[in-house]
Amino acid sequence: MHEFNCGHQECASQFTSSDKDNLMRQVADHLKEVHNVQTATQTLLGYLETTCVTTTPDR
Numbered sequence: 248m249h250e251f252n253c254g255h256q257e258c259a260s261q262f263t264s265s266d267k268d269n270l271m272r273q274v275a276d277h278l279k280e281v282h283n284v285q286t287a288t289q290t291l292l293g294y295l296e297t298t299c300v301t302t303t304p305d306r
Protein backbone atom coordinates (compact mmCIF):
# COMPACT_ATOMS: atom_id res chain seq x y z
CA MET A 248 0.00 0.00 0.00
CA HIS A 249 1.24 3.44 -0.92
CA GLU A 250 0.26 6.47 1.10
CA PHE A 251 0.67 10.09 0.10
CA ASN A 252 0.67 12.83 2.71
CA CYS A 253 0.70 16.27 1.17
CA GLY A 254 3.70 18.19 2.48
CA HIS A 255 2.20 21.56 1.67
CA GLN A 256 1.59 23.78 4.67
CA GLU A 257 -2.02 23.84 5.82
CA CYS A 258 -2.87 21.01 3.49
CA ALA A 259 -3.27 17.72 5.24
CA SER A 260 -4.55 15.80 2.26
CA GLN A 261 -3.88 12.12 2.28
CA PHE A 262 -4.40 9.47 -0.37
CA THR A 263 -3.79 5.79 -0.32
CA SER A 264 -3.66 3.30 -3.15
CA SER A 265 -2.35 -0.18 -3.69
CA ASP A 266 -1.12 0.96 -7.09
CA LYS A 267 1.59 3.62 -7.08
CA ASP A 268 0.88 4.85 -10.60
CA ASN A 269 -2.73 5.35 -9.62
CA LEU A 270 -1.65 7.19 -6.49
CA MET A 271 0.63 9.51 -8.44
CA ARG A 272 -2.26 10.33 -10.78
CA GLN A 273 -4.32 11.35 -7.76
CA VAL A 274 -1.40 13.43 -6.58
CA ALA A 275 -1.15 15.17 -9.96
CA ASP A 276 -4.90 15.91 -9.86
CA HIS A 277 -4.57 17.18 -6.31
CA LEU A 278 -1.73 19.52 -7.27
CA LYS A 279 -3.81 20.91 -10.10
CA GLU A 280 -7.02 21.38 -8.14
CA VAL A 281 -5.68 22.48 -4.77
CA HIS A 282 -2.24 23.93 -5.41
CA ASN A 283 -2.75 25.42 -8.83
CA VAL A 284 0.05 23.39 -10.37
CA GLN A 285 -1.14 22.99 -13.94
CA THR A 286 1.71 20.79 -15.05
CA ALA A 287 3.01 18.23 -12.61
CA THR A 288 6.33 17.26 -14.17
CA GLN A 289 7.99 13.92 -13.67
CA THR A 290 10.68 15.75 -11.72
CA LEU A 291 8.11 17.19 -9.34
CA LEU A 292 6.25 13.92 -8.99
CA GLY A 293 9.50 12.08 -8.41
CA TYR A 294 10.41 14.54 -5.71
CA LEU A 295 7.02 14.19 -4.03
CA GLU A 296 7.26 10.45 -4.31
CA THR A 297 10.46 10.39 -2.29
CA THR A 298 9.39 12.98 0.26
CA CYS A 299 5.64 12.47 0.73
CA VAL A 300 4.91 8.87 -0.18
CA THR A 301 5.34 6.05 2.26
CA THR A 302 5.04 2.44 1.23
CA THR A 303 3.94 -0.34 3.47
CA PRO A 304 4.02 -3.99 2.46
CA ASP A 305 0.75 -5.50 1.38
CA ARG A 306 -0.55 -8.10 3.69
Ligand SMILES: [Zn+2]
Pocket residue numbers: 253254255258259260277281282
Ligand atom coordinates in the same frame (compact mmCIF):
# COMPACT_ATOMS: atom_id res chain seq x y z
ZN1 LIG B 1 -2.01 19.41 -0.87
